[in-house]
Amino acid sequence: MFLTVDLDEKRPLYQQVVDGVKALIAAGELREGMTLPPVRQVAGDLGVNLNTIATAYRQLKDEGFLTVRHGSGAVVSSRSGRAVEEGELRRSLRTVLTQFVLGGFNDRDIVGVVRQELAALRQKGTSR
Amino acid sequence: MFLTVDLDEKRPLYQQVVDGVKALIAAGELREGMTLPPVRQVAGDLGVNLNTIATAYRQLKDEGFLTVRHGSGAVVSSRSGRAVEEGELRRSLRTVLTQFVLGGFNDRDIVGVVRQELAALRQKGTSR
Amino acid sequence: MFLTVDLDEKRPLYQQVVDGVKALIAAGELREGMTLPPVRQVAGDLGVNLNTIATAYRQLKDEGFLTVRHGSGAVVSSRSGRAVEEGELRRSLRTVLTQFVLGGFNDRDIVGVVRQELAALRQKGTSR
Amino acid sequence: MFLTVDLDEKRPLYQQVVDGVKALIAAGELREGMTLPPVRQVAGDLGVNLNTIATAYRQLKDEGFLTVRHGSGAVVSSRSGRAVEEGELRRSLRTVLTQFVLGGFNDRDIVGVVRQELAALRQKGTSR
DNA sequence: GTGGTCTAGACCACG
C-alpha cells in the first residue's frame, strides 16, 4: 500500500490512516469499486495494532467512503464520502493559516504553498 | 473578550482558547505588552472551569506567547511565540486541503477561500 | 519506582516528580526507550492525585524528555531534553552556592560536597 | 544599591531581592551593623512595588539576617543568618547539578564552573 | 486583586 504512519506525529495512528486513505481517494489513486487490502495485511505492513486499522476502516465506513461487505473486504464507495460541514472545514483552515501567519509568512507565500500542496495532491490519478 | 468555545468541537476547550488567543495575536488585535483578562473572568465569560483557562494560559506561556507575572496578570510577550516546524505546518495544511478536495471544491474555489480567510485574519489591527 | 515526594518542600509536587525523573535520566537509570510506570500507579505509590502526576508527565513531554503514546505509555525520548540556557543554570548555581557560603562552608568543603553529589548522581547505570 | 531584579526570571521579585542581599552579605560587601536603604528607596530604585521589598526585608528579618529597628531602618544582624538546613541545601544543589549533567557537562567542567562562581562570589569584601 | 497548585472524581480517546 501507499500508506505510512509516523509514531512521532500528534495525530493518532488511526487518524493518519483515515487521512491517508482519503488522500488516495482525493488523488484518484483509489476509485470507486476498488478493494482495500485486508485489515490484517495493512496492520502488518504498517507495524501497528490490528485494532488501529479496524478503527480507521470503521470511521471511513461511517463517513461513507467505504462499503464493507462481510467476507469480501472493504470497497471504495461509489458516492465517495458525504460532505463535511463547510463550517468545520473553514475552522480547521483558519487554525492552520493562523500558524502560518504567526510563523511570519506573508499572504503571497501562503497562497503559493497552498497552490503547491494542491498540485501535489492532484498529481496522481485523474482527479476531477 | 473576543473568544468563544464550542463544546461540540473535537478540540479540547483549553486548546480552543489557545488557538483563539493566537488568532488574536496574529490579527494584531492583541499586541505585545497588552494584558489579557484574568483567568477567572475569561472562565466566567466562556462558562468553563477556571482550571481550563489556566491550562490554556500555561500553554501559551510555555510556547512563549505570554509572560505571566504572578500577582499581576498575563501580558502578551514581545518575542511572540517560537517558530513551529514548517514541515508540521505543511502536513496540517495538506490534511485540510484534502478535505476540501474531497468536498468537491476545485483549486480556484480553494484558493479563494484561503484568500478570504487570510483577509479576515488580518483585517483587525495594524498587523505588521 | 525510585521517586519520592515531600509535602513539606517548597517545590510543587509535580515539580518534584519532574526533577526526580530528570535525575533518574541523568543517572542513566532511565534510558531512552524505557517505559515509565503508568500515571495511576505512580500516583498510588506516591499517595498523590492522578492529575498531579499527569501534569508532571505532561511537562516532561513538553520538555522533550518523554514521548507519550496515548494508548501505550510514556517512554523516555531518544533526544532526551533540550538544552537549558547556560546563563540560567549558572544563576541557579550561584544562588545555591551563596547559601553554602552563608552557611559557613569554605571553598574546599563546598567543592567536596559538589563532588560527592556528582558521584551519587552518576553511580547508577552506565552513565555515558 | 547593588541590587538588580529581572522581571523575566522565574524567581519571584521578592526572592531575587532576598538572594541579592544574601549575596552581598556573603561577599562581605554588607557587614554587620550596616544599615540598608529604606524600603521606599529600594522600591523606587528597582522600579517595583513597595510591598515586594517589604516582603523581602521581612523574610530577611525572619531568617535572622536583619534587625529591624522601628524608625531607624534595617540593620545587618551581627550573627548574620541562622544555618539553613543542610539537607535542604544539598537537595537544591542536587537539582542544579542534575541540570548540568543533563546539559552534557562532565564532572571536570562542572567543578570548574563551581570554582569560578565561588571566586566571583568572594572577590569583593574580606569574606572570611 | 492576580495566577498556581492540588484534590476527588467523572468521562473520553487510543491501542
Place this chain on the structure above:
DNA sequence: GTGGTCTAGACCACC
C-alpha cells in the same frame, strides 16, 4: 489497559 480532559472547589503565593 493506557494517557487526556474537564469540573468543582479549596488553599497558597505574589504583588
